[in-house]
Amino acid sequence: MxxxxxxxxxxxxxxxxxxxxxxxxxxxxxxxxxxxxxxxxxxxxxxxxxxxxxxxxxxxxxxxxxxxxxxxxxxxxxxxxxxxxxxxxxxxxxxxxxxxxxxxxxxxxxxxVVIFHPEDLLMIKEGPLLRRKFLNREITRMYTRYWKYLQQYYRVLRQRNSLLKDQAVKRKDLESWDEILCFYGSKVVYLRMKFLNKLDKYFKEIHGTFTNNKEDVRLYYKSCVNLEEVTQVDKTGKDKITEKEIYNQFFNLLKDKQEEEIKKRYTMIGPQVEDFNVYINNKNIKKYASQGQQRTAVLSLKIALFNFLEENNKxxxxxxxxxxxxxxxxxxxxxxxxxxxxxxxxxxxxxxxxxxxxxxxxxxxxxxxxxxxxxxxxxxxx
Amino acid sequence: MHYPQSLQELINTFNSFPGVGPKTAQRLAFYLISLPGEEVEKMARAMVKAKKRLRYCSRCFSFTEEEQCNICSDTGRNSFTICVVQHPRDVLVMEKTGQFKGKYHVLHGALSPVEGVGPEELNIPRLLERIKNEGVKEVIIATNPNVEGDATASYLSRQIKPLGVRVTRIAFGLPVGGDLEYADELTLGRALEGRIELE
Missing domain, CATH: 3.40.50.300 (P-loop containing nucleotide triphosphate hydrolases)
Known part of the structure; x- marks a missing residue:
């Protein structure tokens, strides 16, 4: 193009x-x-x-x-x-x-189109908001259905939170929103994990080139569900994330958190609070890397994105x-x-x-x- | 320039209709005053008559001019199956299929905490009574295929199942006669999840 x-x-x-x-x-x-x-x-x-x-x-x-x-x-x-x-x-x-x-x-x-600009550094330095925005934007580009799932998810979340704001919220009323919350939530989380897993491969490759293989980098999705437990080895011996397992864990977690959510009056778990981290040599880049290292990592991430898109014919x-x-x-x-x-x-x-x-x-x-x-x-x- | 007060009032009335903006309201008002007097009176009478005569069916909450609607009072219909819909107009839509021979129950909405609509605002308690009193064997939930409709279906299912009654939800699928390529991702995704084994 x-x-x-x-x-x-x-x-x-x-x-x-x-x-x-x-x-x-x-x-x-x-x-x-x-x-x-x-x-x-x-x-x-x-x-x-x-x-x-x-x-x-x-x-x-x-x-x-x-x-x-x-x-x-x-x-x-x-x-x-x-x-x-x-x-x-x-x-x-x-x-x-x-x-x-x-x-x-x-x-x-x-x-x-992939852009790198100096303010992208904030994506690493600041809180999770910019990282979630990055995910939402880029995953939409890769899998167009993602945006629709996300919109539906937020619609359920708004309803559920509105219910939680009510002091006299009934358990059975709350539970009727849980299935649909998990339905869209697990799809969002699944696509985020899948996306980051794939992006990670390109990220490692390009960052290796930029740093003479001196830095080993890794992308890690911080989810409410346990990544290891939702990853299963498929018939060909590859790791495969299962959407159904994400749903089940999400659903059970909601049950566990019910009391606390009623007390705090908002939905505490789900894609809206999740995040991803970048690691260099097993250390979180946010805390343990120099400005130059952070900058190179962001650049590698953007170029990894470019390669990822290219390999998907985009x-x-x-x-x-x-x-x-x-x-x-x-x-x-x-x-x-x-x-x-x-x-x-x-x-x-x-x-x-x-x-x-x-x-x-x-x-x-x-x-x-x-x-x-x-x-x-x-x-x-x- | 200001319109005469009566004209402005008419425009404002139309403007309060759902889906009618200021421009359409103005057009409708001008159209209405251009009509012969008896035409306008006929319309006004139709409105008042409908408003006076129509009421909710005491059983299913659809519209009727009697105590009970003609579907509820039709003894030829299967009263062991109830189809739950959100709005009276959904009854008409279902009837057009000619495939459903049971009875209906109209909720008049769907759960929506944002708009302050909970189970009490819908005709759910009355539905539960009907299920217990009328020997219902199956409840088909035909609420809208959106977030609120799904949550309502989930709520109903949790309330009805413990009564030992079969609860079903109409399938999510593709519009028949259309092309697959025009289906949006959400619909196609749900159609895929709800796929059925071929005989």
Whole structure:
């Protein structure tokens, strides 16, 4: 998959821009506050109709403007798609793919894109909320049914919690919600475990490359149910997580917690409180790793995601925002080698030009200055 | 510009209908006042008449003009099987199949703590009485296939089973005559879970 062209109108500091990137590596450098991240954000927005920077989409509309429009041409497996997104200040939003309107939910997994940006580090440093968001977003991309299960789960949870808020809650009333809670809850937990188990394989591989196999990493899903007990060896000798077992454990756990839940007045267990951890050499990265190690791990995680998507026939574009700060020379080199070897379309931003070694002459290099983008290979102004 | 008070009142009335927004309300109001006087009076009479005459059936809580609805008073129907539905209109839908010859029980809703609807707000106690008094052998639960409908089914099943009565839930499946590719993931997933052995 690659982006052939993107046209922005009233987008943040850009106003109007028409950018035809290289199908390979695009290296964009410029001083701070020139709009490097905004450019990557616009590409991400074109492909997902979501921003990775803000929840408040009004911010995306150029100051003083009343709407924004982003258009783009994307090639996926030999077919071209014309994407057209319109967003106005009065909340109207339209997504057209080849002239046909597409709903936001289904659009989200149509054009996979993987972004690494400095704030992703918070995913490791902070509480579980960002990690759950990461899971929910990425699993939806991989298994579209996940989002529907999650929505249903939250609907049950809202009902059940509302019941628990009632002081005179009756046990039999509560129990009638348990089956349906476990029904959707076990599906959510199952897909999360399955996803992380698979992602773990790619994560280990790529992190090994980046660190010369000096660091052994592992992803671990922290569930209310016991992972070992829900994993069974199947006929071919492989470990297999069983959804039914997750359901049973979840259901029994609800029974055990009933008294406590009635006292505390909310549902204490389930996907809404679960989390995952990253381990380096058997130590939790959150507590026992340096900033540089954490950064590399997040980067490995994102690239693992890219490889995972690719192996499932979902080819994506890689966006690396300010990826090189805090990485040592070896790791910088490993990242550049990876993107070059893959032959994928990639957008890298940096405040300096000197990171690129002289022999990497296949990179398209752009200088971003005052909202304008200059192609240094051709001297063309976009 | 302000509309005359009576027109505005009419618009507001339509606007309070389910599924009718301000624009449709306005259109309906203008349509109504464009009609001949006797047409409007006929409509008003129909509304008042329906409201005056209709009441809930004392047994199943569907709509009727009598003490009991025509299904409950039909002695030709099997009274050992009760089909539980959420809304009176669901009775009509089930009747259209022509396949169900038992009796009904209308809950008038589904469990929804968020909206303050518990078992007492639904006609559940009355259903349990009927099961005990009428010698019911099977209860078919046909609540909506959503989260609230499922929880209601679960609640009913827990209440009814101890009475030694068979409790069934209508199957989750695919729309017949349609294409598999148009089914959404949730429906298809549940249809897969509820698959049956071929003879």
């Amino acid at each position: 690659y982006l052939e062209n993107i046209i922005l109108h009233n987008y943040r500091n850009y106003g109007d821009i028409n950018f035809t990137p290289s199908p390979n590596i695009n290296y964009i450098y410029g001083e701070n506050a020139q709009g490097k991240t905004n450019l990557l954000e616009s590409i991400y927005y074109l492909l997902t109709a979501h921003s990775f920077k803000t929840k408040n989409e009004y911010e995306l509309v150029k100051w003083g403007g009343s709407y924004l429009r982003i258009k783009g041409k994307v090639w996926v497996k030999g077919d071209i798609s014309n994407i057209n997104i319109y967003f106005s200040n009065n909340k109207e939003k339209k997504i057209l793919v080849n002239g046909k309107e597409v709903k936001r939910d289904s659009f989200f997994s149509m054009f996979p 080819f994506s574009i890689l966006l690396l925002d300010d990826v090189f700060s805090e990485l040592d020379e070896k790791r910088k080199r490993a990242v550049l080698d990876f993107v070059e070897d893959k032959g994928l379309q990639c957008f890298i931003t940096s405040y300096e030009k000197k990171v690129i070694p002289a022999e990497k002459n296949s990179f398209a290099v752009y200088k971003l200055d005052g909202g304008g983008l200059v192609n240094e290979n051709s001297g063309k102004f976009n």
